Amino acid sequence: MEILSNLIKVQQDIIQTCKSVHRDPSEITVVAVTKNIDVQETKNAIECNLQHLGENRPDKFTMKLQEIGQDVNWHFIGSLQSRKVKEVINQIDYLHSLDRISLANEINKRANKVIRCFVQVNVSGEESKQGVEVSNLTNFIKEIEQLENIQVIGLMTMAPFTDDENVIRECFAGLRECRNIVQQLGISNVPCTELSMGMSNDYQIAIEEGATFIRLGTTLFGK
Numbered sequence: 001m002e003i004l005s006n007l008i009k010v011q012q013d014i015i016q017t018c019k020s021v022h023r024d025p026s027e028i029t030v031v032a033v034t035k036n037i038d039v040q041e042t043k044n045a046i047e048c049n050l051q052h053l054g055e056n057r058p059d060k061f062t063m064k065l066q067e068i069g070q071d072v073n074w075h076f077i078g079s080l081q082s083r084k085v086k087e088v089i090n091q092i093d094y095l096h097s098l099d100r101i102s103l104a105n106e107i108n109k110r111a112n113k114v115i116r117c118f119v120q121v122n123v124s125g126e127e128s129k130q131g132v133e134v135s136n137l138t139n140f141i142k143e144i145e146q147l148e149n150i151q152v153i154g155l156m157t158m159a160p161f162t163d164d165e166n167v168i169r170e171c172f173a174g175l176r177e178c179r180n181i182v183q184q185l186g187i188s189n190v191p192c193t194e195l196s197m198g199m200s201n202d203y204q205i206a207i208e209e210g211a212t213f214i215r216l217g218t219t220l221f222g223k
């Protein structure tokens with residue numbers, strides 16, 4: 001029952017945070033990041049009514065999919081090698097880590113449906129971080145326009161690893177600004193309405209700054 005009590009805490013927290021910034025909690029989708037838990041625990045999470053699950057390794061995802069099936073929404077949140085695209089792309093519901101044109105081309109080629117993607121953006125500019133640079137984002141998006149099997153539903157980022165709340169907030173606000181700019185391009189396969197940001201340590205800040213998908217692992221499942 002530990003997952004359930006953790007989830008209840010998180011849900012109360014989401015409601016409180018939304019209230020403080022006059023948002024509707026129904027705008028927030030919790031993606032339960034199940035990458036560090038086994039099949040049985042993942043099934044327990046689904047029993048708690050967690051309907052959106054995030055995995056970050058193709059092999060582990062494929063194994064879990066076989067055990068659990070397609071009745072949940074599968075999110076692929078890890079960096080995806082082009083050679084692994086064909087193994088996962090038609091099995092997932094959302095990709096959070098579209099970060100290069102070669103990957104977009106491979107997805108477009110292998111997909112037999114329109115794939116809902118978040119473009120991962122390196123807002124903080126840290127060298128170690130994955131993602132499209134902010135200065136390249138508009139050009140990147142314009143290249144996506146040609147790819148009929150890709151739909152960019154939003155942007156994703158990871159905040160710097162720091163205790164400084166202002167730095168984290170600036171990163172999330174930066175992603176929101178990027179989203180607004182991309183939205184204004186008015187590209188038909190790039191509605192770009194969503195923001196995937198916020199993890200266990202910073203999801204309240206992310207909600208305050210407009211997150212619509214938050215990706216939670218340790219706060220639900222422990223370390």
Ligand SMILES: *Cc1c(COP(=O)(O)O)cnc(C)c1O
Pocket residue numbers: 033035056077078199200201215216217218219
């Ligand atoms: C692991 C992971 C998460 C979840 O992190 P927690 O701090 O455990 O909540 C979220 N997003 C991505 C991309 C991850 O790899």
